[in-house]
Amino acid sequence: TRVAAAFPTRNSSTKSSLHAGQFAAGAAGLLAAAGSRRVLRPGVHRSVRLPASTRRASTASTVAEVEIAGLVDGRFPGSFTASPQPDFLKRRLEVWDRLWQKAQAELQEKPKQAIQVTLPDGSVREATSYVTTPLEIAEGISKRLAADAVVALVELTEPVDDSCAPCVAADGEDDEEEEETKGQLWDLTRPLEGNCKLELIKFDDVRGRDTFWHSSSHVLGAALEDTFGGHLTIGPAVEGGFYYDMYLGEQRLSDANFQEIEKSVQQLRQSNAPFERMVISREEALELFAQNPFKVDLIQRKVAPGSMTTAYRCGDLVDLCRGPHLPSTARVKAFKVTKNSSAYWLASADNDSLQRIYGVSFPSEKLLKAHLRRLEEAKERDHRRVGKQQGLFFFDAVVSPGSCFWTSYGARIYNRLQELMRAEYRARGFDEVITPNICSAELFKRSGHYQNYREDMYGFEVEGQEWYLKPMNCPGHCIIFDSRPRSYRELPIRMADFGVLHRNELSGTLSGLTRVRRFQQDDAHIFCREDQIKSEVTAALSFVFNIYELFGFEFSLALSTRPKKAMGSVELWQRAEEQLQQALEETGKPWSLKK
Numbered sequence: 001t002r003v004a005a006a007f008p009t010r011n012s013s014t015k016s017s018l019h020a021g022q023f024a025a026g027a028a029g030l031l032a033a034a035g036s037r038r039v040l041r042p043g044v045h046r047s048v049r050l051p052a053s054t055r056r057a058s059t060a061s062t063v064a065e066v067e068i069a070g071l072v073d074g075r076f077p078g079s080f081t082a083s084p085q086p087d088f089l090k091r092r093l094e095v096w097d098r099l100w101q102k103a104q105a106e107l108q109e110k111p112k113q114a115i116q117v118t119l120p121d122g123s124v125r126e127a128t129s130y131v132t133t134p135l136e137i138a139e140g141i142s143k144r145l146a147a148d149a150v151v152a153l154v155e156l157t158e159p160v161d162d163s164c165a166p167c168v169a170a171d172g173e174d175d176e177e178e179e180e181t182k183g184q185l186w187d188l189t190r191p192l193e194g195n196c197k198l199e200l201i202k203f204d205d206v207r208g209r210d211t212f213w214h215s216s217s218h219v220l221g222a223a224l225e226d227t228f229g230g231h232l233t234i235g236p237a238v239e240g241g242f243y244y245d246m247y248l249g250e251q252r253l254s255d256a257n258f259q260e261i262e263k264s265v266q267q268l269r270q271s272n273a274p275f276e277r278m279v280i281s282r283e284e285a286l287e288l289f290a291q292n293p294f295k296v297d298l299i300q301r302k303v304a305p306g307s308m309t310t311a312y313r314c315g316d317l318v319d320l321c322r323g324p325h326l327p328s329t330a331r332v333k334a335f336k337v338t339k340n341s342s343a344y345w346l347a348s349a350d351n352d353s354l355q356r357i358y359g360v361s362f363p364s365e366k367l368l369k370a371h372l373r374r375l376e377e378a379k380e381r382d383h384r385r386v387g388k389q390q391g392l393f394f395f396d397a398v399v400s401p402g403s404c405f406w407t408s409y410g411a412r413i414y415n416r417l418q419e420l421m422r423a424e425y426r427a428r429g430f431d432e433v434i435t436p437n438i439c440s441a442e443l444f445k446r447s448g449h450y451q452n453y454r455e456d457m458y459g460f461e462v463e464g465q466e467w468y469l470k471p472m473n474c475p476g477h478c479i480i481f482d483s484r485p486r487s488y489r490e491l492p493i494r495m496a497d498f499g500v501l502h503r504n505e506l507s508g509t510l511s512g513l514t515r516v517r518r519f520q521q522d523d524a525h526i527f528c529r530e531d532q533i534k535s536e537v538t539a540a541l542s543f544v545f546n547i548y549e550l551f552g553f554e555f556s557l558a559l560s561t562r563p564k565k566a567m568g569s570v571e572l573w574q575r576a577e578e579q580l581q582q583a584l585e586e587t588g589k590p591w592s593l594k595k
Contacts, residue, residue: 068286070300071293074351076231080249086229088291089316095288096278096311096318103278107191118157118197127192129160135188135327138200145200148363150208150331151324153199155183160194167279169322170302170309171234185211187277187324203363213237215275215314215326216335216361220244222317223264224357228253232319233294233345233354241360245343247294253355258337261357265335273315275325279308288318294345295320334368335361341508348455349506384512393513402510402517418498421522421547428543430496430524435476437500441466447475456504469502477525492528492536499523530572534579541587557591559584 071077110130117125117137125137134152138145183197185207192198201208217235221244225232228248235244280288282303288311289295298320303309312321314329326332339358345351362368379385387393392410395401406414425432441459444450449457449471458469470476477495486493498520505517528536548555559580562573584591 068290068296070296071345071352074345074348076247076249076293076352080231080247082229082248082251084229085226089225091291092288092318093316096313099280099284099288100276100278100313115192115195117192117195120197120199125198129193130191133189133191134186134198134200137198138188148202149188149200150203150205150326150363151201151211152186152188153183153201153207154186154192155197156193157195157197167308167310168303170285170298171320171322185324187275187327189274189327190277190324210237211324212326212331212363213242213361214321215329216332216359217242217244218275218312218314218317218319218321218325219265219268219329219332219335219361220261220337220357220359221246221319222268222315223261225317227260227264230355231292231294232317234298235319241338241358243356243358245345245354245356247345247352248355251355252342253340253357255340257340261337262335265332265337268315269329269332269335271315272328272330274328276313277323277325278311278313280311281308282306285309285311285320289320331363332361333363334365335359336368336372343508344506347506382512383514387513395512400518401507402505402515404513404516404518418522421498422496424543424547425496425522425524428494428539429492430494432496432498433477433480435470435473435480435497435499437470437502438467439470439475441468443475443479444468447478449475458502458504470499471501471503473497473499473501473523474525481527486527488529492526492532494524494526496522496524530575533576534583537580537583538586541583545587557584557587557589558594559591560594 107130112131113129115127115129115132117127117132119125119137125140127137134154135146135149138149183199185201186192201211203209203212214235214237217237220242221232221235224230224244224246228246228251230246230248230251233245233247236242282299282305285299285303286296289299299309309320310322312319312323312325314325337357337359341356341358343354343356345354360368360371362371387410390409391407392413393404393406395404422432441450444454444457450468453471454468457471460467476499477497480495481493500518500520502518505515509515510517526536526540544555559577561577562570566573
């Protein structure tokens with residue numbers, strides 16, 4: 001359910017929206033879609049001259065010339081044949097060693113001052129800036145804590161000279177906004193820089209688990225690079241583990257390669273290779289990854305001239321990464337390659353096809369075995385398996401991929417669920433509406449879907465005019481609201497909709513009923529006055545709790561605040577956020593803040 005706070009004028013031309021289903025305060029105009037695609041820049045092959053002021057070099061030379069290989073329209077330039085232990089590994093390590101030597105010399109020149117480190121229990125530990133690490137603090141408390149800690153959260157209590165300002169992340173496909181927090185996740189082996197508050201985080205914390213899996217993705221990437229010799233792209237932690245994408249030209253990987261990959265991972269784990277972090281300039285990043293067109297593309301798009309970024313090394317792998325990471329590869333006690341698939345660079349079918357390898361890891365074999373056992377049990381309950389066994393629904397990948405065929409038995413369940421939701425909507429004062437499945441491009445240009453979401457929509461031309469199948473109900477409901485002058489006395493207006501939606505999801509992402517191209521949802525929007533926000537969100541939360549608890553769903557609550565890209569005044573957002581927070585607090589349920 002989305003709640004829209006409307007402030008009608010005489011012609012009802014001014015509106016603002018509040019997305020309460022995701023607990024985010026809203027602002028003016030038609031609702032805009034979330035996702036966007038990056039525009040690829042043409043690749044280049046050129047020499048880059050690196051000035052001595054931005055280049056860390058241990059030689060007497062003042063300028064380094066590097067041949068940079070970029071992508072061409074999202075594709076690798078020319079042909080490529082991968083081979084094990086490629087030559088570019090040696091060259092990249094030579095550049096890293098030179099830059100690392102200079103970086104360590106600069107670290108030694110940092111001022112070494114006495115600082116105080118405050119722990120969560122209020123106790124204070126004495127330390128030295130640019131010398132003492134969180135791991136050393138942990139070891140001073142207990143060996144067990146030092147062994148169990150995965151990452152640190154550091155909140156500086158006084159400003160320090162930041163060597164990575166402005167420092168940008170260049171390790172992902174999307175320009176996602178990072179959550180604003182009081183502290184910064186920090187490598188256990190990275191020296192502290194000033195007076196600070198310190199929290200040591202273990203694997204059982206989601207922040208520790210994500211760090212553990214992100215580090216494991218680097219271990220996987222190192223194994224893939226050494227074993228197959230392809231060009232790595234990105235390797236994030238995801239729900240249930242991690243993956244790494246690699247460009248191998250025409251070569252394809254399969255489950256027959258899993259054992260070979262795991263053997264290489266085992267060797268790296270046993271080597272106890274440290275994770276090393278280094279702040280580098282844009283020019284240094286281009287020099288490091290000059291022979292990887294995909295990394296060059298990321299650097300050119302994400303790291304502006306004059307900006308800094310970070311890179312990490314573990315074993316022979318050097319990668320763009322914001323971190324943080326584990327102290328060493330030996331911390332990864334249990335590792336399993338789980339599956340493989342194909343993916344497109346930047347999720348665009350116009351770009352090169354990549355080989356994606358998934359894995360999962362744990363700090364003990366016991367935890368890995370328990371995880372694999374749960375996965376086997378989940379297979380027995382998989383809705384795709386149950387649906388086929390009971391003859392409820394099926395998919396035909398040739399006729400209509402990602403669109404479900406419901407049998408008469410499945411339709412009975414589907415219709416009963418819809419009857420339930422209709423009754424619940426009526427009881428809560430919602431009016432059901434029906435909007436067109438096909439709308440002109442002009443509507444989606446007004447809503448922002450056209451500019452930000454067009455690649456995920458189904459479009460076509462009729463009589464020279466551009467049309468699209470609707471991917472969301474938001475614009476249609478706004479058109480209904482704007483169809484005549486409105487009075488504040490009419491508010492709140494609650495619209496419910498079971499309309500058919502279509503989204504052009506990539507074929508590789510389709511998964512049963514959880515990721516489809518054609519679907520219906522019990523979708524609703526509420527148009528209300530600003531002073532009605534709290535009561536409407538409270539009612540919406542009660543609606544959510546009632547349905548989720550009826551079906552035994554587990555859920556968590558989070559308050560999302562104003563993003564960097566937002567419509568409407570800051571003051572309006574603040575007032576709306578205050579009401580959202582009040583509504584959450586009155587539920588008596590735990591919730592978190594997501595800035």
